[in-house]
Amino acid sequence: MKKEFLTVTLIMLTLTLTAFFSVFEVNAAGTSEYIKVGLKYSSTAVTSATLQSEEGFQLILVDSSGFSEGMPLPAYTTIQVASENGAVVLRDESGTLLSSDLGSAGCIMPLDYQDDGVIRLDNVPYRGGIMFRVNSNGTMNVINYLSMEHYIYGVLNSELHYSNPKEALKAQAVAARSFGSLSIGKHSSDGFDVCATTHCQVYKGYSGEYPATNQAVDETSGEVIYSQGNPVNAFYFKNSGGYTQNAEDVWSSAQSYLKSVKDPYCPSYPWSISLTFDNIKQKLEAAGYSPGTIESVAISGKNSVGYVCDLQIKGSSNTITLKKEQIRNVLGATVVKSLLFDLGEGTSGSGGVFISNGKSTAALNTDFYVISGDNKITKQKTDSRYCSNGTKLTSLTGATMTQIVTGGTVTFIGYGYGHGVGMPQDSAVEMAKQGFAYDEILKYYYTGIEIK
Numbered sequence: 001m002k003k004e005f006l007t008v009t010l011i012m013l014t015l016t017l018t019a020f021f022s023v024f025e026v027n028a029a030g031t032s033e034y035i036k037v038g039l040k041y042s043s044t045a046v047t048s049a050t051l052q053s054e055e056g057f058q059l060i061l062v063d064s065s066g067f068s069e070g071m072p073l074p075a076y077t078t079i080q081v082a083s084e085n086g087a088v089v090l091r092d093e094s095g096t097l098l099s100s101d102l103g104s105a106g107c108i109m110p111l112d113y114q115d116d117g118v119i120r121l122d123n124v125p126y127r128g129g130i131m132f133r134v135n136s137n138g139t140m141n142v143i144n145y146l147s148m149e150h151y152i153y154g155v156l157n158s159e160l161h162y163s164n165p166k167e168a169l170k171a172q173a174v175a176a177r178s179f180g181s182l183s184i185g186k187h188s189s190d191g192f193d194v195c196a197t198t199h200c201q202v203y204k205g206y207s208g209e210y211p212a213t214n215q216a217v218d219e220t221s222g223e224v225i226y227s228q229g230n231p232v233n234a235f236y237f238k239n240s241g242g243y244t245q246n247a248e249d250v251w252s253s254a255q256s257y258l259k260s261v262k263d264p265y266c267p268s269y270p271w272s273i274s275l276t277f278d279n280i281k282q283k284l285e286a287a288g289y290s291p292g293t294i295e296s297v298a299i300s301g302k303n304s305v306g307y308v309c310d311l312q313i314k315g316s317s318n319t320i321t322l323k324k325e326q327i328r329n330v331l332g333a334t335v336v337k338s339l340l341f342d343l344g345e346g347t348s349g350s351g352g353v354f355i356s357n358g359k360s361t362a363a364l365n366t367d368f369y370v371i372s373g374d375n376k377i378t379k380q381k382t383d384s385r386y387c388s389n390g391t392k393l394t395s396l397t398g399a400t401m402t403q404i405v406t407g408g409t410v411t412f413i414g415y416g417y418g419h420g421v422g423m424p425q426d427s428a429v430e431m432a433k434q435g436f437a438y439d440e441i442l443k444y445y446y447t448g449i450e451i452k
C-alpha cells in the first residue's frame with residue numbers, strides 16, 4: 001500500500017503544482033488573517049535547506065486571500081530543498097526528485113498543522129509552513145507563512161517578557177497584532193510581509209513561545225486597535241521618561257491617536273553616555289555629513305514636553321543640525337537612548353547647574369543655567385542670582401541661549417528609552433501592577449481609539 005501511494009505521489013508531483021492545486025477547494029480568508037515572515041533574505045539567503053515534520057508534510061498554494069489545501073505527503077518526514085537554475089527543487093532524504101519546482105506560491109506545511117504541528121527548518125521549529133523565493137543571484141529567500149495569531153505567539157515574548165503581568169502582556173499582544181496587520185506587504189519586494197527583526201517586530205517562531213504569552217494572545221484573539229474606523233500603527237517603546245511624544249515631534253506626520261500624554265506610571269529610567277568630538281565626527285561622516293573638526297555640540301531646541309528637537313553640531317567645515325529622531329538615528333538609538341536629555345561638559349557630565357521645570361537633570365558646578373517653562377535654556381553669569389517659588393523662576397527674559405559643550409567630550413544625561421511615540425512598555429507593566437485592564441492601558445496611551 002505504502003509503495004503504491006509513493007508511486008502515485010511522485011507522478012502527481014511531477015505535474016505542475018498549479019495544475020494540481022486547482023482541484024482543491026479554496027480556503028477563503030481575510031488578507032490579515034495570514035502573514036508572511038522573512039526568515040532568511042539578502043545576506044542570509046540560502047542555496048539549500050532541510051525541512052522536517054514528524055507526521056509528514058502537505059503542500060499548499062498561497063494566494064492573497066489565503067491558501068488552497070493541497071497534496072498530503074504523509075510518507076516523508078524530511079524534504080531537501082535546493083535552488084537550481086531559478087527553480088525551487090524538492091527531493092526526499094535519499095535524493096529522489098519530488099518536484100522540479102515548488103514555485104513562489106507553493107508552501108510546505110506539516111501534515112498536522114491544524115493540530116498544532118510544527119515544521120523544522122534546519123532544525124528550528126515553526127508553526128504554519130515554509131515558502132521559498134529564488135533571487136536574481138540564484139539564492140532563496142526563506143519565508144514562514146502562518147496565521148496572524150500564531151505570528152503574535154512568536155513575537156510577544158521578544159517584545160515583552162513572559163514574566164510580566166498578564167494585562168500588560170495582553171495590551172502588548174493587541175498592539176503587536178495591530179502593528180502586524182498594518183505591516184502586510186511591507187517587504188513585498190522580497191516576497192514577504194514582515195521581517196523578523198526590530199525593523200518590523202522581533203519574531204522567533206515556535207521557540208519563542210511561552211504559556212503566559214500564548215495565553216495573552218488567546219485572550220485577546222483577533223483584537224486590533226482602530227482609530228476613526230481604520231487599524232492603527234500601534235507604535236510602542238520601552239520607557240517614556242515622564243511624557244510620551246506627538247508622532248509629528250519625533251518623525252514628520254501627525255496621527256490623531258499618537259498624541260503626547262503625561263505619563264505618571266513611568267518608572268524612572270536615567271541614563272548617561274559620554275561621546276568624544278572625534279566619536280561624533282565619525283558617526284556624522286558615516287551618515288554622509290562632512291563636519292570637519294567638531295568645535296561644539298549644543299541643544300538648540302526642545303519641544304513642549306522637554307524632548308530635544310534640534311541638536312546643533314558646529315564643525316570647522318560645516319554646522320549640522322540634527323532634528324528629532326534623526327539625532328538618535330545618526331548617533332545611535334541605543335547610545336542616545338531617548339530625546340529627553342541635557343548636555344554636560346566632559347566625561348563626568350558636570351559643568352552646569354541645570355535648574356529645571358521639573359523634568360531636567362541637575363549637575364553641580366560653576367556654570368549656571370535656567371530652563372524656562374517652554375524649555376529655553378539660558379546660561380547665566382556666575383554672579384547672577386535667581387529665586388524660585390518652587391515651580392516658577394522669576395527674572396527670566398529673552399531665554400534663547402542654547403546648552404552648549406565645547407570641551408572635546410560631551411555627556412548626554414537623559415531619561416527614558418525609545419522614540420517616545422505610543423505605548424511605553426514599562427508604564428504598561430506598572431499600570432497592570434496597579435490593577436488596570438489591558439484595554440484601559442491601551443486607551444491611556446493611544447488617544448481616541450477603539451479595540452475590536
Ligand SMILES: [Zn+2]
Pocket residue numbers: 186187194195196197199200201
Ligand atoms: Zn522589517
